[in-house]
Amino acid sequence: MVRKKLIAGNWKMNCLQAEGIALAKEVAAKVKAQKFDCDFLICPPFTLLGAIKKCLRGTKIALGAQDVHFAEKGAHTGDISSLMLTDLGCTYTIIGHSERRVDHFESNELINKKAVAAHQAGLNTVICIGETGEERDAGKTIKVCQDEIDGSVPNDATAKNTVIAYEPIWAIGTGKTPTAADVEEVHAAIRKALTKKLGKATANKMRILYGGSVKPSNAAELLSLPDVDGALIGGASLKAEDFINIAINSTK
Numbered sequence: 001m002v003r004k005k006l007i008a009g010n011w012k013m014n015c016l017q018a019e020g021i022a023l024a025k026e027v028a029a030k031v032k033a034q035k036f037d038c039d040f041l042i043c044p045p046f047t048l049l050g051a052i053k054k055c056l057r058g059t060k061i062a063l064g065a066q067d068v069h070f071a072e073k074g075a076h077t078g079d080i081s082s083l084m085l086t087d088l089g090c091t092y093t094i095i096g097h098s099e100r101r102v103d104h105f106e107s108n109e110l111i112n113k114k115a116v117a118a119h120q121a122g123l124n125t126v127i128c129i130g131e132t133g134e135e136r137d138a139g140k141t142i143k144v145c146q147d148e149i150d151g152s153v154p155n156d157a158t159a160k161n162t163v164i165a166y167e168p169i170w171a172i173g174t175g176k177t178p179t180a181a182d183v184e185e186v187h188a189a190i191r192k193a194l195t196k197k198l199g200k201a202t203a204n205k206m207r208i209l210y211g212g213s214v215k216p217s218n219a220a221e222l223l224s225l226p227d228v229d230g231a232l233i234g235g236a237s238l239k240a241e242d243f244i245n246i247a248i249n250s251t252k
């Protein structure tokens with residue numbers, strides 16, 4: 001099964017306007033300058049979405065947010081709806097990132113609800129899952145991922161509207177990564193869990209990204225694994241050259 005790789009940048013809570021615009025312009029220019037056989041997505045903070053959309057015009061880079069509320073509109077102070085995101089030109093949103101699961105106590109149930117609302121509004125979702133270091137040491141990695149797939153991925157998920165990102169929490173921003181064999185084992189288990197939930201045809205087509213300390217030097221190894229269909233990149237997505245070199249190295 002050939003799945004087109006997705007190279008996605010999660011800028012997290014970084015970049016003021018000038019910085020973000022300069023970064024997006026640099027990424028856009030580099031993506032335009034050569035032919036890539038992968039899809040691109042960048043997810044800046046909410047405050048920059050409108051400005052960055054303009055920088056991405058005429059490129060194949062999709063724009064995504066980092067979270068969304070499940071309600072269409074109304075009394076939800078500080079929240080952002082799917083329609084507000086599509087109105088700004090977003091076609092994706094990340095949901096269930098471990099930083100939201102931990103900092104904002106987001107449950108699988110809430111993430112599932114957000115995914116349903118996003119899909120209904122025509123937004124694609126990148127649903128994040130992954131174990132803590134403690135869970136890994138206790139041999140619970142696969143079980144945690146299966147449970148998060150079961151709970152967070154809605155029944156309406158298709159290979160078109162949903163991308164899974166496996167991000168071991170202990171590998172995020174630490175410079176540590178699992179071995180390639182470990183990554184492949186977990187991704188294959190995730191695909192099995194998706195098969196059980198959504199059927200073989202959908203699971204075989206659905207992209208499963210790896211995230212956690214991806215950089216140009218480890219991209220080729222991690223992204224050449226059979227069940228790894230791209231990367232969700234934090235720190236290295238804040239440097240245009242690193243972000244592009246990850247794409248170059250992963251599609252060689």
Ligand code: 13P
Binds near residue numbers: 010235
């Ligand atoms: P780093 O690439 O900085 O480890 O972050 C990964 C991540 O959390 C992307 O969502």
